[in-house]
Amino acid sequence: MSTTRDRILRVLGDVVPELEPSEIKPAANLRDQLDLDSMDFLNFMVALHKEFGVDIPESEYRKFLTLDSCVQYIESAKGAQPC
Amino acid sequence: MAEFRMPKLGADMSAGKLVAWRKQPGERFERGEIIAVVETDKTAIEIESFATGVLEKILVEPGDARIPVGTPLAIMAVEAGTLPPAEAPRAEAAAPRAAAPAPRPAAAPRAPVPEGARAKASPVARRRALELGIDLAIVTGTGPEGRVTLEDVEQASSARPAPSPAAAAPESRQQRMRDAIATSMARSKREIPHYYLATTIDMAKLDAWLEAANRERPITARLLYGVLLVKAVALALREVPELNGFWIEGRAAQSEAIHPGVAISLRGGGLVAPALHDADKRTLDDLMAAFTDLVKRARVGSLKSSEVIDPTITITSLGERGVESIFGIIYPPQLALVGFGKPVERPWVVEGKVCARKVITATLSGDHRATDGHRGALFLDALGRLLQEPEKL
Numbered sequence: 001m002s003t004t005r006d007r008i009l010r011v012l013g014d015v016v017p018e019l020e021p022s023e024i025k026p027a028a029n030l031r032d033q034l035d036l037d038s039m040d041f042l043n044f045m046v047a048l049h050k051e052f053g054v055d056i057p058e059s060e061y062r063k064f065l066t067l068d069s070c071v072q073y074i075e076s077a078k079g080a081q082p083c
Numbered sequence: 084m085a086e087f088r089m090p091k092l093g094a095d096m097s098a099g100k101l102v103a104w105r106k107q108p109g110e111r112f113e114r115g116e117i118i119a120v121v122e123t124d125k126t127a128i129e130i131e132s133f134a135t136g137v138l139e140k141i142l143v144e145p146g147d148a149r150i151p152v153g154t155p156l157a158i159m160a161v162e163a164g165t166l167p168p169a170e171a172p173r174a175e176a177a178a179p180r181a182a183a184p185a186p187r188p189a190a191a192p193r194a195p196v197p198e199g200a201r202a203k204a205s206p207v208a209r210r211r212a213l214e215l216g217i218d219l220a221i222v223t224g225t226g227p228e229g230r231v232t233l234e235d236v237e238q239a240s241s242a243r244p245a246p247s248p249a250a251a252a253p254e255s256r257q258q259r260m261r262d263a264i265a266t267s268m269a270r271s272k273r274e275i276p277h278y279y280l281a282t283t284i285d286m287a288k289l290d291a292w293l294e295a296a297n298r299e300r301p302i303t304a305r306l307l308y309g310v311l312l313v314k315a316v317a318l319a320l321r322e323v324p325e326l327n328g329f330w331i332e333g334r335a336a337q338s339e340a341i342h343p344g345v346a347i348s349l350r351g352g353g354l355v356a357p358a359l360h361d362a363d364k365r366t367l368d369d370l371m372a373a374f375t376d377l378v379k380r381a382r383v384g385s386l387k388s389s390e391v392i393d394p395t396i397t398i399t400s401l402g403e404r405g406v407e408s409i410f411g412i413i414y415p416p417q418l419a420l421v422g423f424g425k426p427v428e429r430p431w432v433v434e435g436k437v438c439a440r441k442v443i444t445a446t447l448s449g450d451h452r453a454t455d456g457h458r459g460a461l462f463l464d465a466l467g468r469l470l471q472e473p474e475k476l
Contacts, residue, residue: 017383042307
């Protein structure tokens with residue numbers, strides 16, 4: 001079964017087709033690493049919402065700064081499988 | 084019968100690569116349907132038909148050759164009356180009529196237009212002549228009082244020797260995009276006497292409105308800050324329309340339609356600025372959906388020809404990269420460019436008291452041939468005012 005991290009990376013790969021999952025630094029800023037703009041980021045939030053069924057208020061966007069923090073947020077929101 | 088030619092899809096385009104036909108010989112197409120895909124130095128573009136008809140014969144097969152603008156690509160039978168009438172001005176690079184009238188017998192010669200005089204010609208004929216690189220002064224006009232018609236221009240074009248396809252450029256796509264940008268930007272700086280204005284706009288009301296609006300919306304229907312800025316620019320252009328249009332043949336030609344081109348950076352480098360059509364008339368939700376779709380298609384290389392041709396002004400922002408103000412270079416033959424910087428908190432005086440306030444720097448690059456700084460200042464003033472009433476956008 002895919003881990004939360006794998007699923008997030010897959011979702012991110014849909015938003016940024018050029019993404020190389022192995023090159024993502026889990027503790028580094030995603031926007032900076034992937035040159036995400038606000039449209040990319042909104043698409044990422046929408047895709048996470050669809051993938052995990054979690055509601056993500058706009059005020060919580062800042063918690064999706066890094067891959068690690070994305071995993072943490074989603075797992076605490078859904079109690080998903082630990083990675 | 085009519086010819087479908089390699090369209091000119093930007094001021095910087097001299098040739099394009101035919102990637103695919105979307106219609107086959109014998110197939111019917113409606114006006115607005117995609118009939119071919121052309122790759123420019125910047126991106127792949129879906130070419131829409133500007134008439135209804137049937138594709139009769141394909142003259143050029145898809146391939147790697149870079150085909151000069153104006154080269155006949157196919158023959159088509161166009162239904163009478165489906166070609167658009169002479170409409171509002173479009174970019175000189177614009178109006179790639181999918182179908183152009185076929186050559187007809189030469190008309191009786193008339194006296195040439197004296198040097199320096201402006202040849203009489205219909206607006207659509209002028210634009211077509213610009214597209215095809217034809218000097219109107221040497222075209223024999225068959226219209227009333229010797230006026231040059233669209234048919235005259237087409238005939239003059241068909242009488243020229245056909246250009247041969249250029250050899251495929253050895254440079255990479257990225258290099259060609261840089262070359263294209265270099266060409267248009269150098270032309271802009273060479274030809275357009277820019278003036279630059281800047282203003283600081285209080286964004287507190289817009290920020291609060293957007294936050295409240297998005298709180299009520301499902302995540303799939305949330306709005307982005309940038310969409311409100313685009314709408315405000317479009318409405319401000321209604322008040323100062325002199326900034327919306329093109330510089331064509333030594334004159335400013337305002338466009339009634341307001342089609343802001345929004346600068347979108349591409350991941351491989353470079354940028355495109357396709358049109359958000361009729362931005363002044365659309366709701367924020369509609370604009371947001373259109374913007375989302377436009378960004379997505381820009382990045383996968385499936386823009387439509389009308390989106391590339393139609394922008395009447397450009398809007399750019401580098402705020403997300405931390406830039407506080409941007410003084411952009413006008414994309415010729417447009418008349419202006421609007422820039423937005425990063426929203427930042429600054430000390431701001433409200434009713435005599437200093438408080439922390441989120442503000443944004445809006446800039447205008449204007450073509451001084453078309454407008455003066457006073458009109459530009461009125462535009463920025465209108466923009467700032469409109470952004471104080473976000474609920475009305």
